Amino acid sequence: GAVVSQHPSRVICKSGTSVKIECRSLDFQATTMFWYRQFPKQSLMLMATSNEGSKATYEQGVEKDKFLINHASLTLSTLTVTSAHPEDSSFYICSARDRVGYTFGSGTRLTVV
Amino acid sequence: GDSVTQMEGPVTLSEEAFLTINCTYTATGYPSLFWYVQYPGEGLQLLLKATKADDKGSNKGFEATYRKETTSFHLEKGSVQVSDSAVYFCALSESLGEKLTFGTGTRLTIIP
Numbered sequence: 001g002a003v004v005s006q007h008p009s010r011v012i013c014k015s016g017t018s019v020k021i022e023c024r025s026l027d028f029q030a031t032t033m034f035w036y037r038q039f040p041k042q043s044l045m046l047m048a049t050s051n052e053g054s055k056a057t058y059e060q061g062v063e064k065d066k067f068l069i070n071h072a073s074l075t076l077s078t079l080t081v082t083s084a085h086p087e088d089s090s091f092y093i094c095s096a097r098d099r100v101g102y103t104f105g106s107g108t109r110l111t112v113v
Numbered sequence: 114g115d116s117v118t119q120m121e122g123p124v125t126l127s128e129e130a131f132l133t134i135n136c137t138y139t140a141t142g143y144p145s146l147f148w149y150v151q152y153p154g155e156g157l158q159l160l161l162k163a164t165k166a167d168d169k170g171s172n173k174g175f176e177a178t179y180r181k182e183t184t185s186f187h188l189e190k191g192s193v194q195v196s197d198s199a200v201y202f203c204a205l206s207e208s209l210g211e212k213l214t215f216g217t218g219t220r221l222t223i224i225p
Contacts, residue, residue: 004156006156009154032210034212034213036215041217042217042218043117043119043202043215043216043217043218044157044202044213044215045215046212046213046214049212093156093157095157095213097210101147101159101162101209101210102159102210102213104149104156104157104158105156106154106155106156107155107156
């Protein structure tokens with residue numbers, strides 16, 4: 001079946017630095033990817049939708065200058081958390097639209113210290 | 114806007130017990146409904162889905178029926194196993210392939 005590889009699985013960074021998270025579709029072309037954020041004991045909240053070759057569409061309240069999304073190819077989408085702060089610590093997970101629905105990455109646990 | 118209300122957890126059951134996790138939704142149209150499962154340290158996996166009223170999704174002994182009249186999609190399993198311990202998410206999309214709206218998730222723990 002379809003697989004989405006997400007890296008890194010865990011990252012700890014210092015406040016003020018930037019972190020890049022990658023999602024690759026391994027055996028299919030992902031024209032659309034969704035980026036979610038999951039707070040402890042809460043649900044997944046959609047941050048943005050990225051389409052290959054075009055600008056991402058951000059949900060209301062999500063800072064596009066802070067959460068940079070690039071979807072430069074049909075198999076790769078990246079989320080960069082710029083100038084990270086402790087409040088950005090969260091679980092980030094991507095999802096790609098495939099033939100039958102959605103395939104999720106395994107998630108990235110970001111801790112900003 | 115769309116929303117999904119899911120039974121709060123955590124839920125702890127003994128092995129072979131009957132499981133129900135309630136899920137109700139609010140949507141403007143006729144959404145597709147999903148149950149996803151998240152095992153420890155892993156991403157979400159599709160458990161089952163239903164795309165229209167009265168459809169029943171089923172997989173691995175789990176079932177859920179799309180009830181338009183009660184706007185519900187409750188998850189059931191007749192006899193749970195320890196390996197079913199995970200977090201379960203109910204979700205909807207207004208159009209298949211569009212963004213998903215998730216419930217808060219229910220952590221299920223099965224004890225031997």
